[in-house]
Amino acid sequence: MAFFRNQFATVVEWEEFRDDMIFWKWSNREIKKGSKLIIRPGQDAIFVNNGKIEGIFEDEGEYSIDSQIIPFLSTLKGFKFGFNSGMRVEVLFVNTKEFTVKWGTQNPILIPTPQLPGGMPIRANGTFIFKVNDYVTLIDKIAGVKDSYLVEDVKIRITSALDQLLMKWISREGKDMFNLQANAFEIAQGIREDLDMQMYDMGMTITGFQVMSFNYPQEIQDMITRTASHEMIGNLQKYQQVRMTDGIASGNVKGGGSAADMAGMMMGMNVANEMMKTMNQNQDQKSAADTKSASTPPSEAPEGGKKPNFCPNCGEKTNGANFCSNCGQKLN
Template sequence: MVFFRKQFANVVEWEEFRDDMIFWKWTNREIKKGSKLIIRPGQDAIFLFNGKIEGIFKDEGEYDIESQIIPFLSTLKGFKFGFNTGMRAEVLFVNTKEFIVKWGTKNAINIPTLGLPGGLPIRANGTFTFKVNDYIALIDKIAGVRNSYLVEDVKLRITAILDQLLMKWITKEGKDMFNLQANAFDIGKGIKEDLDMEVLDDGLTITGFNIISFSYPEEIQEMINKTASHNMVGDINRYQQISMVEGISSGKVKGGGAASDMAGMMIGMNVAKELMENMNKGEKEQVKEKPNFCPNCGQKTGEGNFCSNCGKKLV
């Protein structure tokens, strides 16, 4: 009798488990007396009967369906343990982990930019994360008509609207087109909120959206790099001074012995001369213009540098 029972028993488990699979449905088979349910780490098992959720089991382990599962189900009344004929039911296994997906723009996005009639072509890349958060919506919209669902399916849906969302949030509030990386957090936050609304009805939620980098056409990037380097240096004279000092300290002046010392001394003299000239230049720039009236006696000034009435120095 025991042998007769076991030949009808089966194991309800996720047989085709893949890390990139969001859910998989055990279906079109009979649950027999003596059958077992196996739930692995990171999985939830949802029992369905006539399209309705009858029970959700989240704790990993091996369960006897007759004694541990059926008592918690509400409508599987047709499952009569006095017979060896089983009851048809579906079990949906859901991957509960958070999925990480890499994304990147396939083609450049032409962002409207002042002075560029065709727009500024920009590419971007990054990651987004999502997970299942509503089993009822997932079953109604997707699992009801599919036996499995992959991360690639979600990625295709997201990337189909990503270009429009990037354009929307890049151009919002007049962002600096040549320094988008500084605004990457705000842009990503806005896109995350829009994407979350897009997949909400499917029982999914976007838990994060990150922009790793923006890229420009080569000539635009060179211009940005030059502008940044000039801003860091401040002025060309200071850049030359820094370059001279770096040349000495880094040992780029070679030749050994007296020759090296002489070269270093000459460069040092040039640096000193350059510094003195800049100091004198600065002092000259600070010289005030001669006043029209003497600040001491009020006499109108003439061509000289001293007041003709009281002799006070005017400049």
């Protein structure tokens, strides 16, 4: 008899649970006497009747609807099940966890900058974190017309607003257009606050927003790297000089035309300057050597270096010889 009495009993639970699903609606079915409600960890169950919240149940577990749920419903607490009648209400299951989502700009954002009339094309990527925080607004704005809602739906809405917000906060905080990473925290904080205001209208809140990196076009990145390697950031004239010298050395600057002619002329002038510098250095070194030689007194001949005309031993005439021909005396 008990089996006959509960043969129409139902189990109210999140049947299509997914980690990326924000809420799921159990609806269009009749709840009979003896039915059960199952709430799993990380879920809240909201009973809704005619668009109005009747009760919110947050503790996980298994509950008897007629004895443990109905007594707490605001306008249905006096409902009595009949043999052939049941209760028709919607049960909205909400995922209570925080969702972490990766984002990235689909197209380059043109940030106004005096250096580039068309703007600096920049891409960015990072993560944002959100969660449901207002069930009344969620039901009023989304759940009232949808049976489920995915993280991807929120991501689409967020990314559609990111281009304008990135442009706004980069222009405001990005003092150095070539080193935006230094201001990434301030830029991310500003964007989080603006996004949170938009998500507030959906019953959700942005609990975190991070910019992991800013990416420049490859030619701009190469310029930054080259400029940094020569310690010339911000000095365009020196960068151009180094760029032209590198091009000539690598053979990339060749052929006719004004650019090649100017490059050849500059290279010739540089070579001539280096030659003149070397010649001047050599001339200076020679002059210094001559000056030193002139200032040094000549060495005096040793005493007694002159040969005698006559041998001091025997008196024989020496005739300029080194030794006396008569007695063999050494003459110097």
